[in-house]
Amino acid sequence: MVTLPLIEPMLATPGTLPPAREQGRWAFESKHDGQRAIVYLPGDGSLMLRARSGADITAAYPELLPLGTALGAGVAAVLDGEIVALDDDGRPDFERLQARMGLSGSPAKAARLAPDVPAHLMLFDALHLRGRSIVGLPYRERRRELESLGLRGSHWSTPGAVTGHGEEALRATKEGGLEGVVCKRLDSVYTPGLRSRDWIKIRNVRTVDAIVGGWVPGRGRLSGLPGALLLGEYEGGVLRFIGSVGTGWNDRERALLAELLRVAAVDECPFAEVPPVAGARWVLPRLVGEVAYSTRTKAGLLRQPSWHRLRPDLAPPEGA
Incomplete structure (x- = not known):
């Protein structure tokens, strides 16, 4: 051989x-x-x-x-x-x-x-x-x-x-x-x-205007700042979890997000089903961000997501 x-x-x-x-x-x-x-x-x-x-x-x-x-x-x-x-x-x-x-x-x-x-x-x-x-x-x-x-x-x-x-x-x-x-x-x-x-x-990159329903604090020097955002889309009048994103922003953008999340804090999870994410903190589902991703799983979760920008010009659906 x-x-x-x-x-x-x-x-x-x-x-x-x-x-x-x-x-x-x-x-x-x-x-x-x-x-x-x-x-x-x-x-x-x-x-x-x-x-x-x-x-x-x-x-x-x-x-x-x-x-x-x-x-x-x-x-x-x-x-x-x-x-x-x-x-x-x-x-x-x-x-x-x-x-x-x-x-x-x-x-x-x-x-x-x-x-x-x-x-x-x-x-x-x-x-x-x-x-x-x-x-x-x-x-x-x-x-x-x-x-x-x-x-x-x-x-x-x-x-x-x-x-x-x-x-x-x-x-x-x-x-x-x-x-x-x-x-x-x-x-x-x-x-x-x-x-x-x-x-x-x-x-090839796709984008979605996702609604922020929660976040997970970072560690070390990022303590108190968002390490990841928990994202959702409205479907049939309820907010469905579509994954989390933890990349794509600089320090200034992270600090801005931290302040917006602090103001929007709530005790109750806004998603139709509580995401299996340890240490999650919840917010009013009012922030909208453009997120780039490669594909979606069969469950609808984003693969390889990356934060692109806040979309203050967009609001969640009426009545959501």
Whole structure:
């Protein structure tokens, strides 16, 4: 059996699209909301998956094991990709995937869940192929090598990448309900374990005008100041909890929020159901803020929320 080198995943830097005049030097790939995996194919029919942490997660995804024979006997490779669970419309759904993650120590449970919540491996880079490392090759050449493998199956695929046209690529992912794009310099090498500006990730952001119904005090130097705000939306005349936000404001904004919360303090929870949040303090549901987020869970909670700004121009619904 071939002994393959362990390779840490290269990481992307959050940012914005390259200038239009430079986009011909970049490729644009869809960003998938899942679990990063380095894929080891020794060429003997076996397969090993390692998470970003380096942990062996192979046993959590038994439906991916047939990939071990997809390249044919004797063809060894190390590939980079993202494991996702698709929703009914074929879009990655991180909430669905969470049911599969962390099951490496429970292979029987993973096997039981696989038919109902199947995993799919999106492959996007080749790092080692046919006995040689190719991390030092430019992205365009590594991509060509990956596509030449023809890896497309019921539980794995090689999604396309486009060169140039970044605005169109980003808009297409937003319209398609995808997480965003990753921009990759065509001449960039693969730098294992490092966060590089040769890869730039851009998330599609949604916003909601949320009503503040409570807060949780911060700790340490933030004692007495809000560490997080508890958010809600009115639905059927009642305030429904949609999550908490604890990032996105500076010290001045935090101090302003603290004063507004102090004035609005009440003893009774304004939410229809008391959120399971330790140490919560309640306020009259009169403050409205614009909050950015990536997606919502099936329960309607905001994922990756970030405070954007107060909306003093908006008021909660009449009679609320």
